[in-house]
Amino acid sequence: MSKLTPFGNASAGALGALSANLAVFPLDVIKTRLQVQTKELKSLSPDQHYDSAVDAFLKILKTEGVWGLYSGLGAGLFGTVASAFSYFYFYSYVRGSYQKKVPGPISTGMELILGAISGAMSQICTLPVAVVTTRQQTSAKDEKLSFIGTMTKIIHDEGAAGLWRGLQASLVLCVNPAITYGMFERLKTIWLARLHRAGDTSGRLSAGQTFIIGALSKALATVVTYPYIMAKVKMQWKPPKHVATLSQKDRDAVTYKSSIDILQKVLAKEGVTGWYNGLQPQIIKAVLCQAILFVCKDQFAAWTVMLFALFAKAKTVAPAVSGQ
Template sequence: MGKPSPFADACAGALGAVFANSLVFPLDVIKTRLQTQNKLLKGSEVYHSSLDAFLRILNKEGLAGLYSGLGAGLFGTVASAFSYFYFYSSIRAKHVASLPAGAEISTAVELLMGALAGALCQVFTLPIAVITTRQQTAPQDERQSFFATFHDIMEHEGVAGLWKGFKASMVLCSNPAITYGMFERVKAVWLKRRAALGKAGGLGSGEVFLIGALSKTLATVVTYPYIMAKVRMQWTVPRSATDLSEKDRQSMKYTGSIDVLKKVLATDGIQGWYKGMQTQIVKAVLCQAILFVSKEEFLKLTLALFAFLEGGVGARKSNTTLTN
């Protein structure tokens, strides 16, 4: 199989991401509900753990509750994965073309290109993430369709409302770099341990997966307060919360990530910064593992489909030529 084009790579990445995120989507809903629950919202559902959230949502809203915002979520996944892989493949291809023959890309440059691709991706896809968050956290009787939610945000918050959490998203573009750095450090320690035990050779696939999962976990722990802050900024107070005082209502409006962290610290303590983190870690590790495994298969299918379509177009051109 030759080097795929950025478009083919983007298609395969998007398909793999959709497949992976479809499987773990309920975890995303649970994580988002845990991140946005607030003690000041009297009468609202209070979740004590991920399992408690799962059971309560299932009991009160059924399976539909665990998949609230699925359409917007998968649309966002396609847009995000496609744009990320496209930007990354394009940036990398241009950089490789500019290198002298035989030169290799350094790890630092690889990470920089990944962060740049992630930042460009966020510019275009953040509004979809905002709509998804609103659908996932809205009370069942207030939940709206994708376009109705979009219209509601535009009407009450303007265009700026669609890009809430943008600065936090830019900070979170560092997550892959942290993950990779952790991976290299943990791998070095593990190889030293293997050598001390007299084990030769490289790492097995199982060991690579475990080290990758641990690295992703450590990176998530480091960046999680910003993950929570971004979701809080994208969330909005339910319309049904009519008994809130103006002071409490203002305390749930945020000017930025630091403002979120200060207010959550005041009401929930340091543990408030890490609400839903366990679910986020499980979701991230599972999603990444499924994506890595499935992307190559989807790439083969994508290239086969492109070849089939190109063959069909070629055959039609040939028939047209013969007819003429």
């Protein structure tokens, strides 16, 4: 951990997350569309039904152009900053408070608990932005609205509660960052201990080492929690307006009451493999994003510490100069 306040850690984390998500945003659009597509809607929207991540990339590029790969970019990046800032703030604050009361090394189990608590607090605060982003990423070309327009429509059609669709799945998914950061801290401690034994007393990992540890941590967390990641997106998604032309049976198949309802319906229609639709781009996106985030956050944190040190030095020099 860097010598930063919760606000400093939150700022470094938010900047790192922004950089990472901007780099992989097209993958986010692709995986989201793969997650929400259903066989019932294939005949109605053939251009929005994809056989693979590559097929999705080519079809979006053909029908919507390059900007189609950045649908919901503004909301997505705003949500990324808000989510990362709030998570790192709560994580730093909760972890710091715990260490003050219980000095000494923190166990892996406690790291997971602290991460889950921080994740839950963050999700409750930022879920509305995620709902708006999902709607923008999955809306048909003729149904796309601005951030404010999308939010207003959700409130008009579903009430304010519509902005918190998928909250149940989101709270379950709090174990995702808990697993990620718990594994990251554990692997980082092990790696630093090995470096120390080898004579490296810097106490810091290189960018490459941080990338590898971040990638491994996020890959494990994504595979374990993916069914609920898919369920969360489906809960936040809204079927296109022409779903009304489907039979009652097919309409029921694409209308969901809860994340459990989604998992049951997908399992009945597609088997366990249906729970992992869109896993490939999700894994690539999540691993790259998380690894880049860890690298960027550490770098931003180091720069912030340097800036604080410079400001502190300037404050001590100024009185001395004025007194001459």
